[in-house]
Amino acid sequence: MKQFFKMFFASMLAMIVTGVIVVAVFIGLIVAAISKSMKTEKQVTIAQNTVLVVDLDKKFHEVGEKNSFAAFANGDAYNAGLYDALKAIDDAADDNNIKGILIKLNGNANGWATSQQLRKSLIDFRKSRKFVYAYGEDISQGAYYVATAADSIYLNPVGGMELKGFATVIPFFKGTLDKLEVQPEIFYAGRFKSATEPFRTDKMSDANREQVTEFQKDFWNEFVKAVTEHTALSADQVQQLTNSGAIQFPQDALNNKLVDGLMYWDQVESRIKAKTGTAEDKGIKYVTLDDYAENNRDAIVTGDNRVAILFAEGEIKDGESNDDYQIASQSIIKQIRKLRNNDKIKAVVLRVNSPGGSALASEVILRELQLLKAKKPLVVSMGDLAASGGYYISCQADSIFALPNTITGSIGVFGMMFNFENTLKNKLGVTFDGVKTAPYADFPNATRAMTPDEAARMQRSVDNIYSIFKSRVAAGRKIDPVMVDSIAQGRVWTGTDALQIHLVDALGDLPRAVKSAASIAKLSDYKIVTYPAPVDKFETLLKRINGNADEAAVKAMQSAMKSEMGEEYQWYKRLKNLKDMSGKAMMLLPFEWETK
Numbered sequence: 001m002k003q004f005f006k007m008f009f010a011s012m013l014a015m016i017v018t019g020v021i022v023v024a025v026f027i028g029l030i031v032a033a034i035s036k037s038m039k040t041e042k043q044v045t046i047a048q049n050t051v052l053v054v055d056l057d058k059k060f061h062e063v064g065e066k067n068s069f070a071a072f073a074n075g076d077a078y079n080a081g082l083y084d085a086l087k088a089i090d091d092a093a094d095d096n097n098i099k100g101i102l103i104k105l106n107g108n109a110n111g112w113a114t115s116q117q118l119r120k121s122l123i124d125f126r127k128s129r130k131f132v133y134a135y136g137e138d139i140s141q142g143a144y145y146v147a148t149a150a151d152s153i154y155l156n157p158v159g160g161m162e163l164k165g166f167a168t169v170i171p172f173f174k175g176t177l178d179k180l181e182v183q184p185e186i187f188y189a190g191r192f193k194s195a196t197e198p199f200r201t202d203k204m205s206d207a208n209r210e211q212v213t214e215f216q217k218d219f220w221n222e223f224v225k226a227v228t229e230h231t232a233l234s235a236d237q238v239q240q241l242t243n244s245g246a247i248q249f250p251q252d253a254l255n256n257k258l259v260d261g262l263m264y265w266d267q268v269e270s271r272i273k274a275k276t277g278t279a280e281d282k283g284i285k286y287v288t289l290d291d292y293a294e295n296n297r298d299a300i301v302t303g304d305n306r307v308a309i310l311f312a313e314g315e316i317k318d319g320e321s322n323d324d325y326q327i328a329s330q331s332i333i334k335q336i337r338k339l340r341n342n343d344k345i346k347a348v349v350l351r352v353n354s355p356g357g358s359a360l361a362s363e364v365i366l367r368e369l370q371l372l373k374a375k376k377p378l379v380v381s382m383g384d385l386a387a388s389g390g391y392y393i394s395c396q397a398d399s400i401f402a403l404p405n406t407i408t409g410s411i412g413v414f415g416m417m418f419n420f421e422n423t424l425k426n427k428l429g430v431t432f433d434g435v436k437t438a439p440y441a442d443f444p445n446a447t448r449a450m451t452p453d454e455a456a457r458m459q460r461s462v463d464n465i466y467s468i469f470k471s472r473v474a475a476g477r478k479i480d481p482v483m484v485d486s487i488a489q490g491r492v493w494t495g496t497d498a499l500q501i502h503l504v505d506a507l508g509d510l511p512r513a514v515k516s517a518a519s520i521a522k523l524s525d526y527k528i529v530t531y532p533a534p535v536d537k538f539e540t541l542l543k544r545i546n547g548n549a550d551e552a553a554v555k556a557m558q559s560a561m562k563s564e565m566g567e568e569y570q571w572y573k574r575l576k577n578l579k580d581m582s583g584k585a586m587m588l589l590p591f592e593w594e595t596k
Contacts, residue, residue, distance in 0.1 A: 044287060044291045044292070044294070044295050046095070046097045046098070046287060046292070046295065047097060047285050048096075048097050048099075049097070049099045049276040049277055049278065049285060050097050050098055050099060050285045050286070050287050051098075051099060051100055051101065051102050051272060051276060051284055051285065051286050051287070052088075052089070052092050052098050052100070052101045052102070052286075052287055052289060052292055053101075053102050053104060053286050053287065053288050053289060054085075054089070054101060054102070054103045054104065054118070054122070054289050055104040055288070055289070056103065056104060056105060056106070056107065056108045056109065056110070056118075056142075056143050056146055057104070057106055057107055057108075057109055058079075058109060058289075058290075059109035059110055060080065060081065060082040060085055060110055060114055060118075061079075061081055061082065061313060061325055062081055062082055062083065062311040062312075062313040062351055062353050062383065063081045063311045063313065063325075063530075063532065063534055063535060064078060064079060064080050064081035064083075064084050064293070064297075064534040064535075065078070065079040065081070065534055065535045066078055066079075066534050066535065078290055078291070078293070078294040078297075078534070079290055080289055080290045080293035080294070081311075081534070082114060082117065082383070082510075083309065083311075083351075083510060083530060084293040084294075084297060085118070085121075085289055085293055086117060086118070086121045086509075086510070086511070087293070087296065088289055088292050088293035088296050089101070089118075089121045089122065089124075089125050089289075090121065090124070090125070091292075091296045092125065092130075092292065093124070093125045093127070093128040093130070094128070098130070098287075098292075099130060099131070099275065099276045100130045100131035100132060100133065100272070100275055100276070101122065101125060101130070101131070101132045101133070102133050102134075102135065102272065102286070103122070103132065103133070103134035103135070103146065103147055103149075103150055104135065104136070105134050105135060105136025105139045105140075105143040105144070105146075105147050105153075106136050106137060106138055106139065106140065106143060107140050107142070107143060108140055108142030108143040108145075108146065110142070110384075111383070111384030111385070111405075112142075112145075112219055112222075112384065112405035113382070113383055113384040113385075113402075113403040113404075113405040113406045113407075113495070114383060114384055115142060115145055115146050115405075116222070116403050116404065116405050117403065117509050117510070118146050118149075119145065119146045119148065119149045119226065120149075120509060122146070122149035122150070123149045126149070126151065131151055131275050132149065132150040132151050133150055133151065133152050133154065133268065133271070133272065134146075134147035134150035134152070134153045134154065135153075135154045135155075135263075135265065135268045136154075136155060136156070136159065136161075137155075137156040137159040137160075138156075138159050138160045138161075139153075139155060139159070139160070139161040139162065140162050141162045141163065141164070141166075141223065144161065144162065144163075144227075144258075145223055145226055147230075148226040148227060148229060148230035148231075149226075149230075150230075152260040152261065153230070153258075153259045153260050154259065154260065154261045154262070154263045154267075154268050155250050155253055155254070155259045155261075155262055155263075156250065156262070156263070156264060156265075157250055157262040157263070157264065158250065159250055160249075160250070161247060161250065161253045161258065161259065162247075163238075163241060163242055163246075163247040163253075163258065164242060164245065164247075165220065165242045165243075166216050166219055166220050166223070168212050168216050170197075170198065170204065170212075171198060172197070172198045172201065172202050172203065173198050173199055174198070174199060174200060174201055174202045175202055177199060177418075180423050180427075181422035181423045181426055181427070182418050182419070182420055182422075182423050183418070183419040183421075183422065183449065184196075184199040184200055184416065184417075184418055184419075185416070185417045185418070185419055185449075185450055185455070185458075186199060186200050186414065186415075186416050187414065187415045187416070187455070187458045187459045187461075187462045188412065188413065188414035188415070188462060188490070189412055189413045189414070189462050189463050189465075189466035189490070190411070190412025190413070190466065190488060190489040190490025190491070191207050191489045191490065191491075192207045192208065192210075192211050192410075192412065192489045192490040192491035192492070193410070193412035193413070193414055193489070193490025194207070194208035194211075194490065195388075195412075195414050195490075195586070195588060195589055196414050196416055199416065207491075211491050211492055214494075214497070215407065215492060215493070215494045215497075218404070218405070218494040218496050218497065219405055219494070222404055222405055224238050224239065227258070231256075231257045231258055232257070233256070233257060241256055241258075250262050269284060272284055303344070303526075303527050304343075304344050305344070305346055305523050305525060305526040305527065306344050306345045306346060306526060306527050306528070306529050307345070307346065307347045307348070307349065307514055307517050307518050307521070307523065307526050307527075307528050307529070308339050308342075308345045308347070308348045308349070308528075308529050308530070308531055309348075309349045309351055309381075309510070309514065309528065309529070309530045309531070310332075310335055310336070310339060310348055310349070310350050310351065310530075310531050311351045311353075311530065311531070311532065312327045312332060312350060312351060312352050312353070312354060312393070313325050313326075313327065313351075313353045313354065313383075314326040314327050314353075314354060315327065315354065315355060315356070315357040315588065316329070316354060316356055316357030316358050316361045316362050316365070316389040316390070316393070316587075316588075317329065317357055317358055317361055318358050318360060318361045319361075327354055327357070327361075327365070327393075328361075329358070329360075329361035329364045329365055332365055332368075333364065333365065333368045335531050335532055336365075336368040336369060336371075336372055337368065338531070339372060339531065340368075340371060340372040340375055340376070345376065345529070346376060346377075346518075346521040346523055346526065347376055347377040347378075347379070347517035347518060347520060347521040347523070348372060348376060348377070348378050348379070348517065349379045349380070349381055349510070349513045349514050349517050350369065350378065350379070350380045350381070350393075350394065350397065351380075351381045351383065351510060351513075352380055352381070352382050352383065352386040352390050352393065352394050353382075353383030353384055353385055353386070353390075354385055354386060354387075354389065354390035354393075355385045355387055355388065355389075355390060355588055355589040356387055356388030356389030356390045356391070356392070356410065356586070356587040356588040356589060357388075357389045357586065357587065357588050358389065358584060358585075358586065358587075358588075359389065359392075359413060359465050359469075359584070359585040359586060359587050360584075360585070361389070362389035362392040362393055362587055363392075363468075365393045366392060366393050366395075366396065366472065369393060369396065369397070370396060373396065373397070373398065376521065377398050377517050377520035377521050378397045378398055378517075379397055379398055379399045379400075379401070379513050379514075379516050379517040379520070380394040380397040380399070380400045380401065380513070381401050381508075381509070381510045381512075381513035381514075382394065382400065382401065382402040382403065382406045382408055382495065382504070383403075383406065384405075384406065384407065385406070385407050385408075385589070386402065386406060386407075386408045387407050387408055387409060387410040387492055387589050388410040388411070388412065388586075388587040388588050388589055389586075389587035389588060390408070391408055391409055391410065391411060391473075391503070392411075392469060392472060392587055394408075395472055395473045395476040395477060395503075396472065396475065396476030397476070398520055399505045399506070399513070399516050399517075399520070400503070400504040400505050401504065401505065401506055401507070401508040401509070401512055401513040401516065402495030402498055402499070402504040402507060402508075403495050403507065403508075403509060404494060404495045404496045404507055405494065405495065406494065406495035406498070407492055407493075407494065407589075408492070408493055408494075408495060408498050408503060408504065409487070409488075409491055409492050409493040409498060409503055410490055410491065410492045410587075410589060411469055411470065411473060411484070411487070411488035411489070411490065411491075412466060412469075412488060412489060412490025412491075412587070413462050413465045413466040413469060413490075413585055413586065413587055414462065414585075414586055414588075415458055415461065415462045415584065415585050415586065416586070417444055417446065417450070417458075418446060419446060419447075419448065419449050419450070420446050420447060421447050421448050421449065424447065432447045432448065439453075440454070461585060462585055465585045465587075466488075469488070469587065470484045470485060470488055473488070473503075477502055477503065479502055487501045487503065492589070495507055514528060
């Protein structure tokens, strides 16, 4: 009877999930039909004296995202990618209808290199002599960093602002595994390859503490430099304010010149009205960065001289993509071959924002990039992360550009398995036995400990891939192998440090990388095209349903979990990824450092 009810409720859940998906698809079909009947270009009218709004609570992925459900959900029809956003801010500088920019501050959903690019773009916008105001009620350090690009920063009189220094916190799970009697079996190459530390120790190793301290110091130096540029305080004064915890209340921020005024929102709007020539009894004309970027997205590009930007964002996986932001080997290979065989594309910029992933997938992708490079220039632009496998696929480009706050390097490899024998035996009473025709027939195996010989084989495999990794870097960067070994060891570097040790060629953003690619291709007149096309949430859902209804149901449930769990969803996702890593050689930062 218990089994009957178990099956009954499982079937009910499946029916409910399927019903939700069917309804969503039906609505989506209606939306798609409506969308096709509407004009898709220039849907938003930009009136005179319009103010462009940059909301830092929005996360900017590399590739934009369309939303066919927007008409029903009252959302944005297009979520701008980072390239779109930077281009839109640049376009706004020359748009006579855009009077200025408002930066909405509170949190900042973006990484430090992304924030650096946004800040630079806003500083460049100010050269147009249009105003840039920033306003927040509770301003985080990440948001304040971008806000320093503004003419004026305004804080709510009873709000808050952070100036407390940076901290990096890493979770460790060894104690949890010990309680569950799960035995991790870990193999790694590289003294600094700390990816496995959360499972084999309960605190940071000295090597890991050293590298985290170094890149956190570089991040902090960039932050302090931005503060000094806006406030005219010295670096020592900023450090003193931080060390003493002097900024506790809004008045403290004003007294120390960190903000330019304490105002409520209506008072800030009055200033914006004065700047735009808007009467006090009239509303200000705002346009979101998403809408403005959609208006200014390039139409179909014509001409024979093109520079392509290929976006590679997310973890590196084997096979086809099953996630919107994932570098799946077979999926990206199709894009690379398309670019290689398109004679109108004269150069390619690979935009990498990845913590790495599968070693095999990284090698497969690198091979296709080598074939592309043999036909046309290949330049790499690094985003927040281009580490481990992310650096592997980058290392043989003609030129590599990083931002000062990019995390890169991590030239190292690890393999990891988990032995659940004691957990199953002592907690559930489950044991295993069997027969085999050869010594390795049941390897890898999560229900027994490895033999010494099996462990040696795993370590040899990791060491072999590590050797290949170093050889790829030595060949691509034209560095002596001994030098590569000294800067490898799994150590991560900021873009600033990576330049000093020749892992990258220059510090620069994506537009700088595009100019470099055009220069190598000897192009003076060219158009920019981007790949892949913006993701459409509705089309993605349809593909999942057409390909695998069970997978679509799982994705729907994951989406609901993400919405319900908020920031805590990252822990569920990261732990779930451990299953995919088991027994594989990985080039990955599985637990990305959060520096706040």
